[in-house]
Amino acid sequence: MPRQTTCPFCGAMLRSSARFCSMCGRDLRRPATPRQRPARSRFRLSCGGLVIGVIGLILICGALNALLPDRAVTSGTADQERQQSVGTTGNDTPTTRPPTPTATQVPSAAPTVTVAEPIIAGEQPLEVHVIDVGQGDSILIRTPEGKTALIDGGYDNGLALAYLREQGISQIDVMVASHPHADHIGGLVEVLRALPVKGFWTSGATHTTGTYEQLLDAIDAARVPYYEVQRGDTIPLGRLSFEVLHSNPDADDLNNTSVVLRLAYGNVSFLFTGDVEAAAELDMLSTVRERLNATILKVAHHGSRTSSTAGFLAAVQPRIAVYSAGRDNNYGHPHRETIQALQQIGAEVYGTDEHGTIVIVTDGVDYQIQTGYDRPPTAAPEMPGTAPSSNNTTQGDRDCRNFATQAEAQAFFLANGGPARDPHRLDGDDDGIACESLP
Numbered sequence: 160m161p162r163q164t165t166c167p168f169c170g171a172m173l174r175s176s177a178r179f180c181s182m183c184g185r186d187l188r189r190p191a192t193p194r195q196r197p198a199r200s201r202f203r204l205s206c207g208g209l210v211i212g213v214i215g216l217i218l219i220c221g222a223l224n225a226l227l228p229d230r231a232v233t234s235g236t237a238d239q240e241r242q243q244s245v246g247t248t249g250n251d252t253p254t255t256r257p258p259t260p261t262a263t264q265v266p267s268a269a270p271t272v273t274v275a276e277p278i279i280a281g282e283q284p285l286e287v288h289v290i291d292v293g294q295g296d297s298i299l300i301r302t303p304e305g306k307t308a309l310i311d312g313g314y315d316n317g318l319a320l321a322y323l324r325e326q327g328i329s330q331i332d333v334m335v336a337s338h339p340h341a342d343h344i345g346g347l348v349e350v351l352r353a354l355p356v357k358g359f360w361t362s363g364a365t366h367t368t369g370t371y372e373q374l375l376d377a378i379d380a381a382r383v384p385y386y387e388v389q390r391g392d393t394i395p396l397g398r399l400s401f402e403v404l405h406s407n408p409d410a411d412d413l414n415n416t417s418v419v420l421r422l423a424y425g426n427v428s429f430l431f432t433g434d435v436e437a438a439a440e441l442d443m444l445s446t447v448r449e450r451l452n453a454t455i456l457k458v459a460h461h462g463s464r465t466s467s468t469a470g471f472l473a474a475v476q477p478r479i480a481v482y483s484a485g486r487d488n489n490y491g492h493p494h495r496e497t498i499q500a501l502q503q504i505g506a507e508v509y510g511t512d513e514h515g516t517i518v519i520v521t522d523g524v525d526y527q528i529q530t531g532y533d534r535p536p537t538a539a540p541e542m543p544g545t546a547p548s549s550n551n552t553t554q555g556d557r558d559c560r561n562f563a564t565q566a567e568a569q570a571f572f573l574a575n576g577g578p579a580r581d582p583h584r585l586d587g588d589d590d591g592i593a594c595e596s597l598p
């Protein structure tokens with residue numbers, strides 16, 4: 160049975176893939192208003208509820224705009240800042256004004272991020288964390304004003320959620336599922352059940368798996384606004400926004416349904432590609448080639464040879480390429496030819512299998528890469544300008560700080576694949592015993 164949805168304007172029943180209402184002719188896919196979740200009758204919203212919700216949202220947006228006049232980007236200021244920030248990474252045209260510096264200083268010990276009272280401190284950097292979740296993708300973004308986005312969550316192995324907790328994240332403002340494969344959405348289910356999520360964005364592609372069902376259940380249970388995006392849409396993240404460069408729920412291969420996002424902060428830009436393969440890359444080359452250029456590329460599909468075609472990499476021209484893949488995974492990711500192709504175009508390549516969690520910190524002019532082995536061992540979030548601590552955990556039991564006892568660590572280690580997977584290298588000396596340093 161085809162998925163169905165209700166027109167938010169006239170209440171007509173429509174196929175969920177419809178772009179225009181066949182009754183009233185309104186465009187169903189453009190507005191950034193909450194859409195109905197993929198249809199399952201027990202969760203279907205009434206049309207009246209939807210209309211009231213949409214009207215309510217419009218009123219709230221109006222009120223917010225009145226309260227926050229400085230949200231508008233003035234081109235003069237943006238131009239000035241563009242001129243000031245001609246620097247080391249100038250392969251990008253800034254499209255978003257960096258936050259206005261203010262006198263407000265955030266106490267260096269402030270561990271939590273709240274959205275009710277956004278932290279606004281112009282000197283704070285943007286952070287992009289490519290989290291080591293084993294075989295899978297999960298990317299955390301923290302903006303200078305304290306907003307958070309999570310693109311994918313890896314498998315349901317608890318690693319993404321554990322990392323968010325370790326970072327002191329108390330809320331996710333923007334959650335994106337690039338596509339419905341379990342190595343991208345499994346961990347999102349765990350986060351949805353544990354933390355407040357302010358909005359969920361995806362292509363609208365569905366899947367028949369239990370994990371996908373759990374994802375819909377978790378979105379419903381937490382009453383998270385659900386949005387489907389298409390190319391050309393933007394996803395707001397405080398004063399920044401993601402630009403949607405690809406999203407195709409009707410693609411033959413689920414990987415090619417992936418939502419591809421570009422995020423620019425000053426002169427530094429990021430391209431998040433999900434698991435797109437050659438067909439989707441070709442599609443982007445013929446539609447948004449001039450938007451693909453990015454300083455930092457999250458390499459598509461875990462570094463698979465089915466992605467990262469020569470034409471695509473030539474259009475992106477990344478300085479830094481980061482892939483996420485599990486150590487000794489069964490797919491052979493990343494493929495050697497992909498790494499070579501990235502190196503040939505001059506990109507510095509980082510991977511979670513080799514470097515653990517990879518954090519890119521940027522002020523919009525320069526950027527800095529911190530790898531898992533550089534990260535301070537404490538759970539305290541980092542403040543701008545903090546040099547990576549030299550007081551590291553050993554390379555062996557490097558994530559054992561997440562456990563109180565060796566027995567606890569051992570149980571987690573075995574439940575997550577034991578010696579064969581060990582994505583966080585709890586068993587540094589490969590003797591089958593995790594975290595021997597713990598009591």
Ligand SMILES: [Zn+2]
Binds near residue numbers: 295296340460
């Ligand atoms: Zn994947």
Ligand SMILES: [Zn+2]
Binds near residue numbers: 338340413414434
């Ligand atoms: Zn996939």
